Amino acid sequence: xxxxxxxxxxxxxxxxxxxxxxxxxxxxxxxxxxxxxxxxxxxxxxxxxxxxxxxxxxxxxxxxxxxxxxxxxxxxxxxxxxxxxxxxxxxxxxxxxxxxxxxxxxxxxxxxxxxxxxxxxxxxxxxxxxxxxxxxxxxxxxxxxxxxxxxxxxxxxxxxxxxxxxxxxxxxxxxxxxxxxxxxxxxxxxxxxxxxxxxxxxxxxxxxxxxxxxxxxxxxxxxxxxxxxxxxxxxxxxxxxxxxxxxxxxxxxxxxxxxxxxxxxxxxxxxxxxxxxxxxxxxxxxxxxxxxxxxxxxxxxxxxxxxxxxxxxxxxxxxxxxxxxxxxxxxxxxxxxxxxxxxxxxxxxxxxxxxxxxxxxxxxxxxxxxxxxxxxxxxxxxxxxxxxxxxxxxxxxxxxxxxxxxxxxxxxxxxxxxxxxxxxxxxxxxxxxxxxxxxxxxxxxxxxxxxxxxxxxxxxxxxxxxxxxxxxxxxxxx
Amino acid sequence: xxxxxxxxxxxxxxxxxxxxxxxxxxxxxxxxxxxxxxxxxxxxxxxxxxxxxxxxxxxxxxxxxxxxxxxxxxxxxxxxxxxxxxxxxxxxxxxxxxxxxxxxxxxxxxxxxxxxxxxxxxxxxxxxxxxxxxxxxxxxxxxxxxxxxxxxxxxxxxxxxxxxxxxxxxxxxxxxxxxxxxxxxxxxxxxxxxxxxxxxxxxxxxxxxxxxxxxxxxxxxxxxxxxxxxxxxxxxxxxxxxxxxxxxxxxxxxxxxxxxxxxxxxxxxxxxxxxxxxxxxxxxxxxxxxxxxxxxxxxxxxxxxxxxxxxxxxxxxxxxxxxxxxxxxxxxxxxxxxxxxxxxxxxxxxxxxxxxxxxxxxxxxxxxxxxxxxxxxxxxxxxxxxxxxxxxxxxxxxxxxxxxxxxxxxxxxxxxxxxxxxxxxxxxxxxxxxxxxxxxxxxxxxxxxxxxxxxxxxxxxxxxxxxxxxxxxxxxxx
Numbered sequence: 001x002x003x004x005x006x007x008x009x010x011x012x013x014x015x016x017x018x019x020x021x022x023x024x025x026x027x028x029x030x031x032x033x034x035x036x037x038x039x040x041x042x043x044x045x046x047x048x049x050x051x052x053x054x055x056x057x058x059x060x061x062x063x064x065x066x067x068x069x070x071x072x073x074x075x076x077x078x079x080x081x082x083x084x085x086x087x088x089x090x091x092x093x094x095x096x097x098x099x100x101x102x103x104x105x106x107x108x109x110x111x112x113x114x115x116x117x118x119x120x121x122x123x124x125x126x127x128x129x130x131x132x133x134x135x136x137x138x139x140x141x142x143x144x145x146x147x148x149x150x151x152x153x154x155x156x157x158x159x160x161x162x163x164x165x166x167x168x169x170x171x172x173x174x175x176x177x178x179x180x181x182x183x184x185x186x187x188x189x190x191x192x193x194x195x196x197x198x199x200x201x202x203x204x205x206x207x208x209x210x211x212x213x214x215x216x217x218x219x220x221x222x223x224x225x226x227x228x229x230x231x232x233x234x235x236x237x238x239x240x241x242x243x244x245x246x247x248x249x250x251x252x253x254x255x256x257x258x259x260x261x262x263x264x265x266x267x268x269x270x271x272x273x274x275x276x277x278x279x280x281x282x283x284x285x286x287x288x289x290x291x292x293x294x295x296x297x298x299x300x301x302x303x304x305x306x307x308x309x310x311x312x313x314x315x316x317x318x319x320x321x322x323x324x325x326x327x328x329x330x331x332x333x334x335x336x337x338x339x340x341x342x343x344x345x346x347x348x349x350x351x352x353x354x355x356x357x358x359x360x361x362x363x364x365x366x367x368x369x370x371x372x373x374x375x376x377x378x379x380x381x382x383x384x385x386x387x388x389x390x391x392x393x394x395x396x397x398x399x400x401x402x403x404x405x406x407x408x409x410x411x412x413x414x415x416x417x418x419x420x421x422x423x424x425x426x427x428x429x430x431x432x433x434x435x436x437x438x439x440x441x442x443x444x445x446x447x448x449x450x451x452x453x454x455x456x457x458x459x460x461x462x463x464x465x466x467x468x469x470x471x472x473x474x475x476x477x478x
Numbered sequence: 479x480x481x482x483x484x485x486x487x488x489x490x491x492x493x494x495x496x497x498x499x500x501x502x503x504x505x506x507x508x509x510x511x512x513x514x515x516x517x518x519x520x521x522x523x524x525x526x527x528x529x530x531x532x533x534x535x536x537x538x539x540x541x542x543x544x545x546x547x548x549x550x551x552x553x554x555x556x557x558x559x560x561x562x563x564x565x566x567x568x569x570x571x572x573x574x575x576x577x578x579x580x581x582x583x584x585x586x587x588x589x590x591x592x593x594x595x596x597x598x599x600x601x602x603x604x605x606x607x608x609x610x611x612x613x614x615x616x617x618x619x620x621x622x623x624x625x626x627x628x629x630x631x632x633x634x635x636x637x638x639x640x641x642x643x644x645x646x647x648x649x650x651x652x653x654x655x656x657x658x659x660x661x662x663x664x665x666x667x668x669x670x671x672x673x674x675x676x677x678x679x680x681x682x683x684x685x686x687x688x689x690x691x692x693x694x695x696x697x698x699x700x701x702x703x704x705x706x707x708x709x710x711x712x713x714x715x716x717x718x719x720x721x722x723x724x725x726x727x728x729x730x731x732x733x734x735x736x737x738x739x740x741x742x743x744x745x746x747x748x749x750x751x752x753x754x755x756x757x758x759x760x761x762x763x764x765x766x767x768x769x770x771x772x773x774x775x776x777x778x779x780x781x782x783x784x785x786x787x788x789x790x791x792x793x794x795x796x797x798x799x800x801x802x803x804x805x806x807x808x809x810x811x812x813x814x815x816x817x818x819x820x821x822x823x824x825x826x827x828x829x830x831x832x833x834x835x836x837x838x839x840x841x842x843x844x845x846x847x848x849x850x851x852x853x854x855x856x857x858x859x860x861x862x863x864x865x866x867x868x869x870x871x872x873x874x875x876x877x878x879x880x881x882x883x884x885x886x887x888x889x890x891x892x893x894x895x896x897x898x899x900x901x902x903x904x905x906x907x908x909x910x911x912x913x914x915x916x917x918x919x920x921x922x923x924x925x926x927x928x929x930x931x932x933x934x935x936x937x938x939x940x941x942x943x944x945x946x947x948x949x950x951x952x953x954x955x956x
Contacts, residue, residue, distance in 0.1 A: 211708060213707075213708065213808065215806045215808070222771060222773040223769045223770055223771055223773060224769060224770015224771045225769075225770045227769065228894060229691075229791070229793040229795070229819060229821065230689060230691065230821060230892070230893045230894025230895060231768075231786065231892075231893045231894055232768075232769065232786070232893070233786075233791035233792070233793045233821050233893065234733045234775075234785040234786060234789055234790070234791025234821065234893075235733070235765070235774060235775055235776065235782045235785045235786050235791075236769055236773045236774055236775060237731060237733075237773045237774075237775060238793055238794070240793070240794040240795070240796070241729050241730075241731050241733075241793075241794060242731050244722055244725050244726040244728075244794060245726050245730075245731055247722050247726075248722040248723050248725075248726030250722075251719050252719075252723075253715060253719050253720050253723055253846040253847065253848045254847070255712045255713070255715075255719075287713070290709075290710075291701045291702060291703075291705060291710065291714055292701055292702015292703045292812075293700060293701055293702045294849065295700040295701060295714045295715045295848075295849040295850055296713060296714055296715075296849070297712075297713055297714060297715060297849075298713065304713045307712040307713045308709065308710070308711075308712060308713050311712060312712070313707070313711035313712025313713075314711070315707040315711045315716055315718070315719075315808070315810050316716070316718040316719060316722060316800075317707070317718070317800065317801045317806075317807055317808065317809055317810075317811070318718075318797065318800035318801030318802050318807070318809075318811070319796065319797050319800060319802060320801075320802055320803065320804060322794075322795065322796035322797060322802070323795045323796030323798075323817060324796050324797060324798055324800070324802040325798065326798060328693045328817065328819075328857055328858060329795055329796070329817070330691065330693070330793070330795065330819055331795055331796075332793050332795075333795070333796070334770075339801060339806065339807070341707060341806075341808055343707065343708060343711050343712065368731040369731065369732070370731045370773075371772065371773040371774070371775075372773055379806055380806060414708070414709075415708045415709045415710070415711065415712075416706060416708025416709055417708060
């Protein structure tokens with residue numbers, strides 16, 4: 001098949017695809033609000049209906065109950081599993097997306113009603129969920145529709161996994177992935193997730209790495225109760241003094257982590273990797289705009305991106321138990337908990353990070369000769385994710401980008417985490433590709449979230465072409 | 479006059495004096511609660527009636543309006559000024575006390591109704607305001623009553639200043655003191671304030687010093703908004719990192735202040751002063767009990783008290799603008815304000831303290847080479863107070879203690895502040911004596927506040943005898 005026919009169909013049916021997105025955006029499937037849970041379920045039903053109408057075989061999976069803060073329980077929205085095509089001669093691609101969205105209120109500062117898709121003069125499709133992640137999941141449906149309308153078979157077997165709790169910690173999903181790894185997902189050859197963004201606004205990218213995160217609670221206690229600094233100041237060991245003494249030895253103002261051994265675990269930067277930073281579509285003014293000021297540690301885009309993507313960082317988030325309001329209060333807090341986290345990169349292991357952190361902190365605390373007591377705990381840890389970017393999954397995706405956009409994609413990583421990426425990779429032991437549809441300025445979790453019309457339409461072409469390239473490429477060991 | 483007759487009268491009329499205290503405790507004169515303001519005013523009327531019945535000449539002074547948090551205004555309770563005796567041949571003593579109290583609810587954990595005076599089996603008079611400060615102010619009234627009943631003149635002219643806002647920042651009082659310094663208070667020779675406590679539970683004391691306090695806000699800002707640590711960690715200067723780097727250089731875990739020059743201002747410890755620490759009624763277990771654990775920096779009572787009273791201290795109270803809740807949040811705060819204060823002692827001056835703090839902090843911050851910006855401000859400052867403890871005011875009080883208790887009083891200072899002390903000293907330029915009635919364990923601001931019967935009764939004898947010793951002592955230049 002020539003992709004030209006497919007491209008023509010997509011161009012000719014833009015309005016239909018935008019209509020489908022309009023219907024999806026109108027369902028306020030906010031997973032974090034109990035009162036909206038019925039809308040999340042309604043969104044799953046919308047997807048099921050659309051998929052069945054396209055001829056996919058669809059199942060919904062109950063993933064249990066959610067415990068709410070007020071002690072009540074709420075049924076989790078189902079995970080929608082769908083299959084299109086079941087030819088043993090074809091490769092099988094698993095695609096993941098989520099049909100729930102972030103909260104949104106007009107009063108938050110939206111220029112338009114967040115649950116009405118509006119196209120502005122610049123061709124931006126404004127609406128909650130437009131880019132995160134309803135546009136991308138409907139992209140897969142649109143690919144099926146186009147092929148069906150053209151009387152063409154899909155070149156691969158497509159398995160789809162769409163969840164409704166991504167914006168609320170993907171509750172229930174990991175268990176399902178593990179359960180189905182050797183069942184529903186047994187034939188999967190590669191995984192593709194379209195739920196992140198281009199680095200900037202002009203050039204597509206393939207994303208092959210995410211940092212992990214290890215979060216720590218450092219608690220120091222001494223006095224049996226909060227004390228008055230007038231009566232006790234100068235006579236007792238104050239937990240806040242100790243906390244500042246210890247936590248000032250975690251990271252230097254230039255971002256260098258001061259914990260011995262941490263950098264020993266960081267994979268060295270190879271010349272090959274260094275070259276991937278040569279032509280990335282990212283400029284310093286984009287960082288300044290995102291940060292809202294010019295407090296960048298490094299002066300080159302290359303250094304900024306390397307320190308966002310492939311070097312670890314340590315941030316101090318706050319202190320629990322101390323005075324935090326405006327004004328003055330002369331309290332000596334009895335127990336304080338310093339919060340900090342380390343963004344980890346290959347080849348750092350959470351267990352080793354925790355071991356090094358504990359050793360360093362206990363050694364620094366011992367130097368203080370304080371009678372207070374210290375406890376350090378890792379409250380949660382997620383591993384970094386790194387996919388081989390020259391795997392055929394990536395090579396196929398890069399070819400698809402070139403066919404649609406006439407440009408080689410940026411090869412990017414991200415500084416944050418998308419935990420489901422690692423869940424699929426670990427459970428299925430298959431290569432995972434992050435193939436974004438939207439731009440870096442889409443404002444996924446902000447007011448006025450948008451997906452540019454061109455990103456949606458070209459994105460549909462990209463997802464379809466990617467499946468064709470997957471079908472054609474030699475699936476070597478790479 | 480022989481004090482023996484006075485002592486006998488006080489012993490014989492204990493019930494009358496306790497009845498007067500009972501009536502006062504029954505008026506819930508909580509100055510911090512708007513709904514109780516009428517009770518505070520009622521308490522002032524009670525005092526006026528009692529004083530007039532005793533033959534004092536009484537005035538109430540309107541000190542203006544209080545601005546409430548909700549924007550409304552509330553009339554401040556009056557300051558009660560009273561004079562008993564006006565003989566130019568006699569010395570004039572000004573006594574100060576307050577008739578308002580801390581809030582109290584049975585539900586807070588009181589064993590008895592807080593606004594009903596109850597005497598328990600151990601002779602403790604339980605009730606809100608019993609020791610802070612209704613017992614002491616009624617002590618002066620009881621002294622007048624005893625003399626009147628015995629047909630005796632007071633040996634001095636007594637001026638009284640009783641306020642109703644002490645537990646709420648003494649609003650309006652400073653202006654009145656300044657206004658009346660050369661008028662109502664013009665003839666005052668010495669001032670006596672009975673509004674603090676014995677060091678322990680067994681031995682009376684005279685208090686001649688209080689620490690001052692300088693409170694600082696150290697703000698550091700950089701990013702234009704709070705950032706996600708995954709996306710920006712490692713690439714921008716984080717205000718929290720800088721804050722910990724700077725504030726860890728303020729005080730060592732052993733309590734030593736690290737700001738150059740701070741100790742240069744501290745008056746040296748003379749041999750004479752050192753001797754005043756020889757026989758103080760204070761034991762380490764009392765500190766442990768008050769602190770609720772054994773995190774004392776020093777092992778001797780002498781060192782503990784010297785560092786509470788006559789050396790400065792620095793406490794870190796908290797951070798505004800950072801994450802402070804339970805749980806995990808991966809925020810990079812855009813602007814944070816570290817709060818700390820320095821307890822100051824003679825001869826430290828607030829202006830010099832601020833100058834040294836600023837210089838040190840700016841120098842430490844400069845070392846960081848951060849692109850963030852720092853601002854340091856002193857939000858409020860109160861000077862330390864120190865009275866010459868061998869002034870005849872103190873000598874007279876010490877003689878009175880010996881006559882009533884057969885023991886030399888402890889000469890004490892306190893670590894906290896009682897701002898009105900300095901207000902009187904500065905406005906009147908007269909010696910101020912703190913002459914406590916209650917014990918160190920009275921729980922002035924806690925549940926189950928009490929004044930021991932013996933402290934109340936012996937306290938009345940003490941206040942009366944003090945006036946006689948004042949009358950008899952030679953008022954030298956000391």
